[in-house]
Amino acid sequence: MPGPTTYTLYIIAASPETGRTENVTGFSTTTFLVTRLEEYRTNTFNLSASTIKGTAVYQHVLPSASTNAAAPGPVMNLTVARPDGPIFTTVRVTWELPSILQRNSEIVKFMLSHNATGGNLNYQYPPEEINVNINIKTVTRNLEVIPENTYYIEVYAIGTDSTLRQYIGQKSTKIYIAPAGAPDPPEVLTCKASTDTTITLTWAAPHQRNDDPIQYYVVNSVTTGVMFSTTSNMTEYTVDYGLQPATAYVFSVASVNEAVKSVNQRTYSSQIGCTTKATTTENEASSLFIPGVVMMIAAVFTILLGAGLWIAFRRKYIFLNVTATKK
Structure with a gap:
């Protein structure tokens, strides 16, 4: 007899998972339940047997098996923010696929829900369906909002398996308070x-x-x-x-x-x-100019009046003198 036998089961996982080993004791043990595997992932297995005489490794094509699908985890990097620029009536929602180990199925679409009236999130209107595009890493949606209102925005992924059964993913919700925007002018x-x-x-x-x-x-x-x-x-x-x-x-x-x-x-x-x-100088010049002109006109008028009286007086004197002489 070779003595006690220990089997080493090699669980070979695809990236980004890390493989591991499980030790099984007992020569007659032929089954082992592998737990703690990720959903909807394919693992490859190898097996070796060890005794005090040595180790033998499985020599045939390595078997593989896949776990069942499950509901996807949350989307990644969900962001709700106002776009750049002077637009206060729009909110931009962006997100990415769940991480590889959180996808748990074949992701085929996203569901986007948001309240349209500034109140609590409700399902009066059906959510928007957005098909997955493998060429687009980040999904972007612009939503109309009213300034100074509160909005609840929800995004989740939908996955399927080989039977086309659908799995509703974990929902991610963000609260967005629409900024007031630019004030009116004065x-x-x-x-x-x-x-x-x-x-x-x-x-x-x-x-x-x-x-x-x-x-x-x-x-x-x-x-x-x-x-x-x-x-x-x-x-x-x-x-x-x-x-x-x-x-x-x-x-x-x-x-x-x-x-x-x-x-x-x-x-x-x-x-x-x-x-x-x-300026003050101009004001003073204006204030002095008008009175000066008035005074000048008055002086000229006085001179002219005096000259007229003098001429009239001289004429009268000459007339009287001539009359006296004739007599």
Whole structure:
């Protein structure tokens, strides 16, 4: 007798699994239940027998067997986010196939569900079916949303086996709160006051977004192309740079919140024209010029009147003198 016999069962798994071995003791043992295998995976097996005399390895074609299919695991890298740019009424949903060891079947399609009214997820409408495309790693869907509403988005995979039986995968859910988006532009833009080098503007704040309040305003000098930012959400600003006396300027104002900062795109109010005052020297010259002209006219009038009286007097004197002489 060769003595006690130990069988070594080699379980050869396909990547990314790692193979392993199981030791079975007993010369007459001819069966072994292999557990802890992945679903819907094919494994190859080999066997060796060892005694104190040596080891013998199975010499024939290695047998293989596949485990049954099961429900797929969750999709990978499910992401729900607003796309880049100034679009606040769209949410982009992306995901990938479950990991290889989580597929558990032949994945044939995905199911996408989302609420269309901003409330809890419901199944009033059938989910969208999206067939698997092996040439596309990441699946992308754009959904319409309403700013300042909450959305529940659900994605799962559907798998089949060789009998075309379907298996519903594990559902992955994300909650998405649609951002408020860009605020409305300010209203009632007014020229409050001006000097020869400054203009003070005031305006009415627009509707405040609940979750994204206005942080500051941008004053755009349309005439000069220069922009000024307020330091808070106060609705008044004095432009004191680059203005010339007695000059007309056009302004508009935009509201800025976090959403606007993220896309750097603003919506400006209607434009308004404002004019700086003349300089002090020009004002004084104007104030002196008119009285001076009046005084000059008065002086000329006085001189002319005096000259007229003198001529009239001389004529009368000469007439009287001539009359006296004739007598």
